[in-house]
Amino acid sequence: MTEDAEASRAKAMKAVEAIFERYLLIAKATDFTGFDRHIMENVKLIDASAEGTVTFEFHIDARYSNVNGVMHGGAAGVIFDMCTTTALGPLAKPGFWDFLGGVTRTLNISYLRAIPVGTTVRIHSQAMQVGKTMAMIRGTMTTQDGKTILCTCEHHKVGVPSRPDHLKHRVPWDELWGKDAEGKNKKEVKL
Numbered sequence: 001m002t003e004d005a006e007a008s009r010a011k012a013m014k015a016v017e018a019i020f021e022r023y024l025l026i027a028k029a030t031d032f033t034g035f036d037r038h039i040m041e042n043v044k045l046i047d048a049s050a051e052g053t054v055t056f057e058f059h060i061d062a063r064y065s066n067v068n069g070v071m072h073g074g075a076a077g078v079i080f081d082m083c084t085t086t087a088l089g090p091l092a093k094p095g096f097w098d099f100l101g102g103v104t105r106t107l108n109i110s111y112l113r114a115i116p117v118g119t120t121v122r123i124h125s126q127a128m129q130v131g132k133t134m135a136m137i138r139g140t141m142t143t144q145d146g147k148t149i150l151c152t153c154e155h156h157k158v159g160v161p162s163r164p165d166h167l168k169h170r171v172p173w174d175e176l177w178g179k180d181a182e183g184k185n186k187k188e189v190k191l
Contacts, residue, residue: 018173052127
């Protein structure tokens with residue numbers, strides 16, 4: 001990997017990590033304990049790119065199962081919702097898909113194979129189209145080795161401004177992001 005490619009990857013990874021950092025600050029400040037918090041605390045970031053791709057690993061434990069001992073379809077929904085949204089992080093800039101990238105418009109999932117409890121899955125997300133107000137992200141959940149596709153999703157999002165109370169939770173990325181944007185156009189920075 002070239003030095004420029006490595007720097008681009010490192011910046012994309014920091015952008016995704018910043019989403020997790022801010023999310024966890026907000027969750028702790030509000031005592032939020034939902035399923036998505038468990039995901040955000042336990043999903044492992046593997047890779048990210050400036051083109052809007054992110055890869056994670058996540059262990060499916062009993063809290064995500066149904067009575068058949070496999071991952072519940074609704075669990076796939078919340079896992080994909082959180083993990084695909086983060087693909088917008090490397091593409092975001094102040095006022096454009098910042099923080100958690102708006103709200104879900106549709107999340108369509110195709111279940112291909114049952115996922116037994118105790119399985120560690122790999123989740124790959126790719127932003128396919130990102131406009132000013134709408135984005136579409138594709139996700140795949142595979143076996144850890146990537147050889148078997150377990151389920152896929154298509155996630156459509158609508159961009160909405162981040163809540164001001166959420167943006168009060170500052171993370172190191174905010175300073176880097178602000179400096180990067182400042183260098184391009186000082187008038188566009190509104191953090």
